[in-house]
Amino acid sequence: MIRMNDQELYRGVAPADFLNEFEQLESDCVLVIEHVDKQPSDTIVNNGIIIRDRSFELDQIIIDGYDLEELKWASEFRAQDSAVYASCLFFGPNGEFVLNFSNPVLPWILKTRHEKNNNDPHWEEDYNYYQQACKILQQISPQ
Amino acid sequence: MHKKLAWLISAREHSDFYNCRDQAGLLFQGSRAVQDPAVVDHIKEIFSQDLRTLGLNQRSNLSMFKETMHQWIAQHRSSQLQGLDQYRIDFASGTTQSFDSFYYRHRQRRMRCFVGEYFYHLKTWTSNNTPWSFVTEHDPLVPGDALVVSLPFCDTGTVLPDLDKILDLCDSAGIPVLIDACYYPISGNIFADLAHDCVDTVAFSLSKAFPVANLRIGIRYTKPNIFDGQALHDSINYNNTLGAYIGLELIKKFSCDYIYNTYKDRQQEVCEFFDLEPSNSVLFAIGDQRWKQYNRANLLDAYQLTLDADQFKNRISLVSIFDNWDLFEFVKYETTTKI
Numbered sequence: 001m002i003r004m005n006d007q008e009l010y011r012g013v014a015p016a017d018f019l020n021e022f023e024q025l026e027s028d029c030v031l032v033i034e035h036v037d038k039q040p041s042d043t044i045v046n047n048g049i050i051i052r053d054r055s056f057e058l059d060q061i062i063i064d065g066y067d068l069e070e071l072k073w074a075s076e077f078r079a080q081d082s083a084v085y086a087s088c089l090f091f092g093p094n095g096e097f098v099l100n101f102s103n104p105v106l107p108w109i110l111k112t113r114h115e116k117n118n119n120d121p122h123w124e125e126d127y128n129y130y131q132q133a134c135k136i137l138q139q140i141s142p143q
Numbered sequence: 144m145h146k147k148l149a150w151l152i153s154a155r156e157h158s159d160f161y162n163c164r165d166q167a168g169l170l171f172q173g174s175r176a177v178q179d180p181a182v183v184d185h186i187k188e189i190f191s192q193d194l195r196t197l198g199l200n201q202r203s204n205l206s207m208f209k210e211t212m213h214q215w216i217a218q219h220r221s222s223q224l225q226g227l228d229q230y231r232i233d234f235a236s237g238t239t240q241s242f243d244s245f246y247y248r249h250r251q252r253r254m255r256c257f258v259g260e261y262f263y264h265l266k267t268w269t270s271n272n273t274p275w276s277f278v279t280e281h282d283p284l285v286p287g288d289a290l291v292v293s294l295p296f297c298d299t300g301t302v303l304p305d306l307d308k309i310l311d312l313c314d315s316a317g318i319p320v321l322i323d324a325c326y327y328p329i330s331g332n333i334f335a336d337l338a339h340d341c342v343d344t345v346a347f348s349l350s351k352a353f354p355v356a357n358l359r360i361g362i363r364y365t366k367p368n369i370f371d372g373q374a375l376h377d378s379i380n381y382n383n384t385l386g387a388y389i390g391l392e393l394i395k396k397f398s399c400d401y402i403y404n405t406y407k408d409r410q411q412e413v414c415e416f417f418d419l420e421p422s423n424s425v426l427f428a429i430g431d432q433r434w435k436q437y438n439r440a441n442l443l444d445a446y447q448l449t450l451d452a453d454q455f456k457n458r459i460s461l462v463s464i465f466d467n468w469d470l471f472e473f474v475k476y477e478t479t480t481k482i
Contacts, residue, residue: 065159106160126164129146133154140473
């Protein structure tokens with residue numbers, strides 16, 4: 001199950017790719033990907049080795065065309081048994097992958113990256129120029 | 144305001160923030176040709192022709208191009224280069240082939256250029272372990288050197304001060320000189336006497352005047368006694384006949400001063416608005432410290448050269464502004480209105 005701020009976007013078998021278009025008005029966003037309904041019988045162990053299991057891994061998150069890349073790790077996995085795993089993209093047990101971010105996503109990406117790497121001190125100024133340019137271009141030649 | 148314009152132009156071409164930011168930082172660098180609408184239309188027209196018949200293997204294109212280009216250069220209405228009649232003319236793959244021929248012919252000499260010269264020379268010399276150094280007060284030209292100098296000068300788009308004296312010195316010291324005249328067709332009020340014994344090569348190209356740089360269309364003037372590999376290929380017409388055809392069609396339609404005359408008023412307007420100093424090369428202007436971020440430091444990185452960018456002028460390329468004139472007018476109007 002995939003939810004954005006408690007709004008359900010998808011329910012079903014984990015897809016290879018999931019694309020969803022929706023308008024997000026709130027600035028604080030929580031993306032939740034929940035692994036549900038896994039049963040003990042889904043895991044088959046033979047001589048202490050798991051020979052079959054039900055699990056999947058999150059590979060990539062793209063929001064508004066921007067690949068979060070390493071920022072997808074700024075998340076946690078809250079397992080059903082209350083265990084919390086930081087930076088876990090592997091969906092083994094039932095539980096929730098939770099990623100908090102801000103909308104619009106671009107300034108959040110820039111700010112978060114700068115906070116982590118301290119290598120983009122002008123991100124805010126650049127973002128403002130970019131936003132201003134996009135607005136003006138939209139005014140001049142709306143599509 | 145220049146940042147705002149840079150971002151506007153970049154955002155028009157790149158919707159992605161990161162690509163846009165990369166381009167905005169590089170926008171006023173480099174020296175590509177302007178996408179002049181009349182020239183672009185003519186190029187489209189040329190490419191709609193039967194180029195297989197007109198261009199491929201039509202060897203006469205080469206001689207026609209050389210002859211026409213020689214006249215084309217001489218017909219510049221605000222600039223004059225004296226002495227070119229005394230040289231032989233070869234077709235050249237841009238100016239670069241002529242540079243390489245010059246380096247090789249004078250490989251026993253120490254290569255010299257002035258601070259701010261075209262980075263290709265520095266890259267080639269550095270990567271081939273060729274002895275070289277900038278000409279400075281403390282490291283002047285001496286016998287045994289070979290000099291490369293752009294006319295107008297690469298760093299400013301204006302004739303190097305004391306060029307005549309430099310050529311006189313090279314005459315007396317027996318220093319062969321390569322004149323890189325690739326900016327001549329985008330410049331005005333350029334005067335030089337090239338009838339010097341020392342002048343070994345004068346290289347021209349269409350790459351800066353017209354957006355055909357990738358076709359590598361140029362000519363080389365050399366002393367008649369020079370018969371190197373480039374001259375050999377020229378003598379047997381073993382050159383780019385298609386490039387020669389396209390170049391010929393362009394110079395038949397557009398004069399050598401077309402770009403200068405078409406854009407000099409716009410250059411003036413941009414320079415007044417941004418407080419830049421106009422260059423004799425119409426596609427450039429010189430900026431003060433406020434424009435430092437647009438100097439050629441990034442080009443040094445691209446060329447993998449470890450030189451101090453601060454020793455070069457803040458040469459600003461106006462090409463992107465000319466190519467996005469409506470956005471410049473918008474920014475100018477908005478600024479004026481706010482005032």
